[in-house]
Structure formats: C-alpha cells, structure tokens
Amino acid sequence: MATKAGATLAVSGLTVSYGKAVRALREVSLEVPEGTVTAVLGANGAGKTTLLRALSGTLSFHRGAIEAGTITLGGRTLSGLRPAGVVAAGVVQVPEGRRVFGRLTVEENLRAGALGARGRPGGDAARDRVMELFPVLGERARQRAGLLSGGEQQMLAMGRALMARPSVLLLDEPTLGLAPLMAERIGETVAEINRQGTAVLLIEQNAALALRLATTAHVLEVGEVTLSGPADELAASDEVRRRYLGVGDADAVEPEFRRPPTLERWAG
Numbered sequence: 001m002a003t004k005a006g007a008t009l010a011v012s013g014l015t016v017s018y019g020k021a022v023r024a025l026r027e028v029s030l031e032v033p034e035g036t037v038t039a040v041l042g043a044n045g046a047g048k049t050t051l052l053r054a055l056s057g058t059l060s061f062h063r064g065a066i067e068a069g070t071i072t073l074g075g076r077t078l079s080g081l082r083p084a085g086v087v088a089a090g091v092v093q094v095p096e097g098r099r100v101f102g103r104l105t106v107e108e109n110l111r112a113g114a115l116g117a118r119g120r121p122g123g124d125a126a127r128d129r130v131m132e133l134f135p136v137l138g139e140r141a142r143q144r145a146g147l148l149s150g151g152e153q154q155m156l157a158m159g160r161a162l163m164a165r166p167s168v169l170l171l172d173e174p175t176l177g178l179a180p181l182m183a184e185r186i187g188e189t190v191a192e193i194n195r196q197g198t199a200v201l202l203i204e205q206n207a208a209l210a211l212r213l214a215t216t217a218h219v220l221e222v223g224e225v226t227l228s229g230p231a232d233e234l235a236a237s238d239e240v241r242r243r244y245l246g247v248g249d250a251d252a253v254e255p256e257f258r259r260p261p262t263l264e265r266w267a268g
C-alpha cells in the first residue's frame with residue numbers, strides 16, 4: 001500500500017557546529033521533493049551524518065547545534081523540534097549501524113517504531129506493508145533482534161522506521177558492511193518503498209547504488225555542497241566517476257578514499 005505522500009523536505013542555508021571548534025556544515029541547501037529519492041555522497045567526515053542529525057532533531061545529543069538556516073517540510077519548520085516531533089511530522093531516520101533494540105524481539109522493535117506515529121490511524125496497514133516488504137521479519141517475529149544477521153537488522157531498522165508512517169525516510173548508509181547481494185536487496189527495497197510513495201534521503205558510501213536509485217544527488221565536501229544535479233548526470237561526470245565510483249586512473253583517486261577508516265571515524 002502507499003502511504004500518504006508528504007510535501008518537499010527543504011534544507012536552506014544550514015550551518016552546523018560542534019562546539020566552537022568544528023563547523024561540520026556550511027550553508028547547505030538541498031531539497032527532497034515529494035516522492036523522490038535524493039542521494040547525498042561524500043567522503044568520511046564530509047558532514048553526511050551531521051546533516052541527518054540536524055534533520056532528525058538529534059544534533060544536541062552529539063553536542064552539535066544549528067547556527068543558521070532552516071529545515072522545513074511542506075513549509076512547516078522542523079528545525080528546533082525534538083526528535084519525537086520530527087517523527088510525528090513525518091520525517092523518520094534509519095540510523096547508521098541499524099541501532100535495533102537487540103534484547104527486544106523483532107515484533108517489539110516494530111511496535112516501538114509504531115509509537116512514533118502517535119496514535120494516528122493506519123497502523124495495521126503500515127504493519128502489512130512492512131511484512132510485505134520484509135517477509136523475514138514475520139518469520140522471525142519472536143526472535144531477539146540482536147540475533148539477526150546484519151542484513152536482517154537493516155531490514156528491521158527500516159521496517160521499524162516505516163511503522164511510524166513517514167512521508168520522508170532518512171537512510172544513513174543502509175548497505176554499510178553488508179555483502180554485495182544483501183546490499184542489492186536493500187537497494188531494491190529502497191526503490192520499492194519509494195514507488196509506494198515515500199520520499200527518501202539516502203546517504204550512501206556505495207555511490208554506484210545511490211546514483212542508480214536516486215533522481216537527484218548532491219556531493220558534500222568538507223561541509224559544503226559542491227556538486228548537485230540529476231543522478232544520471234552526476235554518474236556520468238568525470239569528477240564523480242573518478243572520486244566516488246572508482247572509475248579511471250587509480251592513481252588519480254584521492255588518497256582519502258583509499259585510506260582505511262581512522263580511529264577518529266569510529267569514535268565519532
């Protein structure tokens with residue numbers, strides 16, 4: 001079934017800092033139009049997660065703050081809302097690393113997601129939709145979420161988010177750490193979720209997958225949007241192919257992209 005499509009999610013002139021020392025985003029503007037998939041690409045530390053934290057109202061949990069700019073959904077201001085308020089408004093995040101409640105069952109995780117809908121009608125339909133998208137969650141309903149595989153946990157995290165009936169789903173690196181086949185399956189599911197009417201903001205280190213799924217894409221570099229356009233045009237651009245798709249002269253690839261993750265990255 002299709003959920004009610006929402007209006008455009010718009011980020012305008014967004015500047016975010018962590019304390020006085022770190023400005024993680026500088027005047028970022030982008031839109032996730034109703035019913036589309038919009039991708040954000042960027043190297044480690046570019047500010048992708050910070051953008052999602054700002055959108056989901058969770059920045060303050062990480063000692064971050066919006067210094068300037070606005071976030072609106074259909075003209076309604078979201079910046080300044082608490083996370084529960086953002087979810088109730090229809091913008092729901094699937095965090096990086098899944099963050100399922102490992103000691104709770106699959107069923108309990110899904111019910112927790114439904115709480116975000118704050119009693120709005122349509123819970124049964126949302127559940128049916130999740131079970132159709134992810135039949136394995138029905139099969140594992142009574143299992144502890146912590147016992148699921150990485151791919152299944154990603155499905156549960158997405159299912160839990162859909163239980164809140166979002167008009168915009170925020171996905172933070174949904175295929176990170178998954179085997180290629182599972183990553184493809186997750187990608188197909190993202191496309192299906194979108195076909196059913198939910199807009200998606202997709203943050204993905206798998207640039208090839210992201211550009212295939214997205215209508216529009218943006219490249220974030222050191223906190224600034226440096227390139228934006230139709231995803232197929234970005235996929236064809238030399239710069240994107242060289243830096244994000246690993247196509248072309250291997251020596252020309254920025255060393256940044258070949259370095260293993262740093263301790264700082266894991267700690268962050």
Ligand SMILES: Nc1ncnc2c1ncn2[C@@H]1O[C@H](COP(=O)(O)OP(=O)(O)OP(=O)(O)O)[C@@H](O)[C@H]1O
Nearest residue numbers: 018022024043044045046047048049050062265268
């Ligand atoms: N809680 C924090 N306190 C201070 N600085 C932070 C914090 N979180 C992130 N940063 C810094 O903000 C910048 C953007 O980080 P962010 O995690 O948003 O990037 P990213 O593109 O999501 O990278 P990754 O792919 O590694 O998650 C980096 O310089 C990072 O070190």
